[in-house]
Amino acid sequence: MALEVPRTLSPSKASAFTDCPLAFRLSIIDHVPEPPSPQAVKGTLVHAALERLFWDHLPGERTIEAGLDSLELAWEAIQDDPEFVGLALDIDEAAEFRADAEVLVHNYFRIEDPNSVRTVGVELGLETKIGDMVLRGIIDRLDLTDDGELVVIDYKSGRAPSSQFEKSRLHGVHTYALLCERMLGRFPSQVKLLYLRDPVSIIATPTEQSVRGHSKRTIAVWSAIERACENEDFRPRPSGLCRYCNFQHLCPAFTSLTAAAS
Numbered sequence: 001m002a003l004e005v006p007r008t009l010s011p012s013k014a015s016a017f018t019d020c021p022l023a024f025r026l027s028i029i030d031h032v033p034e035p036p037s038p039q040a041v042k043g044t045l046v047h048a049a050l051e052r053l054f055w056d057h058l059p060g061e062r063t064i065e066a067g068l069d070s071l072e073l074a075w076e077a078i079q080d081d082p083e084f085v086g087l088a089l090d091i092d093e094a095a096e097f098r099a100d101a102e103v104l105v106h107n108y109f110r111i112e113d114p115n116s117v118r119t120v121g122v123e124l125g126l127e128t129k130i131g132d133m134v135l136r137g138i139i140d141r142l143d144l145t146d147d148g149e150l151v152v153i154d155y156k157s158g159r160a161p162s163s164q165f166e167k168s169r170l171h172g173v174h175t176y177a178l179l180c181e182r183m184l185g186r187f188p189s190q191v192k193l194l195y196l197r198d199p200v201s202i203i204a205t206p207t208e209q210s211v212r213g214h215s216k217r218t219i220a221v222w223s224a225i226e227r228a229c230e231n232e233d234f235r236p237r238p239s240g241l242c243r244y245c246n247f248q249h250l251c252p253a254f255t256s257l258t259a260a261a262s
């Protein structure tokens with residue numbers, strides 16, 4: 001019997017399928033429970049703090065103190081979040097977690113001055129239909145330049161990729177560009193990825209050609225997911241990512257890898 005095809009595709013789902021179809025199936029289709037990731041939860045906290053910084057404060061008021069106040073409000077709000085609760089941090093671990101989030105907020109101010117940007121939206125959920133696929137993405141922040149150009153801002157709480165992997169980590173950029181074109185009528189002139197850990201920004205400039213190429217690749221990934229569902233054929237794709245995979249115990253490829261290594 002064929003498996004139900006997911007309703008939507010996002011940049012993270014597309015790269016999850018490309019990285020390993022079996023892990024994609026276990027996570028997205030079978031919903032096998034996964035332990036919360038401290039890095040992901042910290043990313044959620046810092047994103048929420050920066051969202052509040054832009055919602056609650058006008059240009060000129062977006063100081064580092066305002067950023068830390070926003071973090072405090074986001075910290076209070078996350079206490080009831082099941083993912084945060086699932087981390088089961090003790091008092092010392094929670095203090096360390098909170099202090100590290102504060103470092104990321106400080107680092108944000110080392111990348112840009114939030115008073116110097118003109119923001120027209122935060123946490124914008126955009127989606128568009130391409131064939132029978134619903135492509136979805138959430139834009140952390142949308143800015144407008146003095147020339148009236150759109151700039152997409154994407155916060156990353158992890159480290160910037162090395163130049164070797166930089167291109168592969170930019171998969172979301174073209175999705176955002178495509179969504180802007182479909183929903184807002186034009187491409188952004190830039191997509192800025194702000195890596196808060198380092199802290200550095202990587203700027204990508206989407207072109208019509210690059211976005212068209214990406215659109216074709218996304219449709220190809222969607223077709224591959226549909227085929228895999230139809231045939232119930234999600235094969236494991238072992239790689240360096242296996243070390244961090246939550247499904248090692250369910251994966252025949254991982255079992256054979258560990259047996260061969262012992």
Ligand code: SF4
Binds near residue numbers: 023242
């Ligand atoms: S252990 Fe590796 S091959 Fe197996 S499901 Fe996880 S990522 Fe895929």
